[in-house]
Amino acid sequence: MRIEKNFELLNNIKNVGIVLRPASPELKTTYLKIKELFENEKINVLLEENSAKMINDNGCSLEELCQKVDFLVSVGGDGTLLSVVRKSFNFEKPVLGINLGTLGFLTDICMEQLPKFIEDLKKNIYKIDNRMLIEGSVNLNKFVAFNDIVISRKSISSMIKIKAKIDGKAFNTYYGDGVIISTPTGSTAYNLSVGGPIVYPLTKAFIITPVAPHSLTQRPLVMPADFEIEFKIIDTQGAVVIVDGQDIYEVEQNQSIKINIANKKAKMLHRIQRNYFEVLNEKLRWGN
Ligand SMILES: NC(=O)c1ccc[n+]([C@@H]2O[C@H](COP(=O)([O-])OP(=O)(O)OC[C@H]3O[C@@H](n4cnc5c(N)ncnc54)[C@H](O)[C@@H]3O)[C@@H](O)[C@H]2O)c1
Ligand SMILES: Nc1ncnc2c1ncn2[C@@H]1O[C@H](COP(=O)(O)OP(=O)(O)OP(=O)(O)O)[C@@H](O)[C@H]1O
Incomplete structure (x- = not known):
């Protein structure tokens, strides 16, 4: 059996940076929920400046965010995640996609899965893919x-x-x-x-x-x-x-x-259980 190499781990996660899908002020409630879930686990949350402006909150530039955080979270669909990866890859910070988009093929989890994801994260149960x-x-x-x-x-x-x-x-x-x-x-x-x-x-x-x-x-x-x-x-x-x-x-x-x-490389943060063929099947009806 082929074992996927995944020995990369984040050390002592303290800060996470959030980027929200543009032109979606309704994401404020979702953001506050995400913030609460991370803060409950003693992980500090920073918000990207355009996302912050959109929901009348405080934020910092994506560059500053990348320098300060252990990983980034894209909240939206594939377009939002693409944009986050394209602006942050130089800093080599892993990106987690929370799907609030239509398809969200590249994203990993939905809001309901976030509490379990954070629980696993604290136990070092996750994987990081290096994508070309x-x-x-x-x-x-x-x-x-x-x-x-x-x-x-x-x-x-x-x-x-x-x-x-x-x-x-x-x-x-x-x-x-x-x-x-x-x-x-x-x-x-x-x-x-x-x-x-x-x-x-x-x-x-x-x-x-x-x-x-x-x-x-x-x-x-x-x-x-x-x-x-x-x-x-x-x-x-x-x-x-x-x-x-x-x-x-x-x-x-x-x-x-x-x-x-x-x-x-682009670093993608995933649930340990993520299986590419299951995503293909679920999102693109592969094999049906
Ligand atoms: N006819 C087409 O299929 C077509 C035409 C133009 C662009 N695109 C794709 O759209 C991408 C940009 O995506 P967007 O979400 O910003 O624009 P968009 O909103 O126009 O989305 C295009 C669709 O492709 C999906 N998608 C994006 N990347 C994907 C990936 N890697 N795997 C599976 N599905 C994916 C999106 O979820 C969306 O359903 C471009 O990189 C290009 O590949 C597709
Ligand atoms: N930072 C950004 N700058 C410019 N355009 C963006 C940015 N983020 C997202 N978009 C665009 O906004 C649109 C909607 O965003 P997104 O793709 O995240 O949601 P969606 O279309 O509902 O989800 P999906 O692509 O998964 O179906 C897309 O066309 C995307 O390319």
């Missing part, structure tokens, strides 16, 4: 993605042509709506919707999946993550690059997007 991140650059812009980097046509009325190289060698020309370069974590997001493979989140690989290719031969590709991949826009209209569905960059004709594995 990808970094990309276009012109002077550098960005990091937890889910995916999507290179997409600018106008819905025309297709886009993109030449791809792996470690400096040409390997494909994509002609269609665009290309998704996904992490294993992102394999269940946009990549899944366009027929890409599901890749176990602790795998180190890129998934390169064409979006609506006008070809009978274009297929999703899984590549070891130590390659550097490069995409050059052939189209006169240029393209857009979308990072985790949250940041967008314009790319002109003949410009390139370079992508490689990031040095840092």
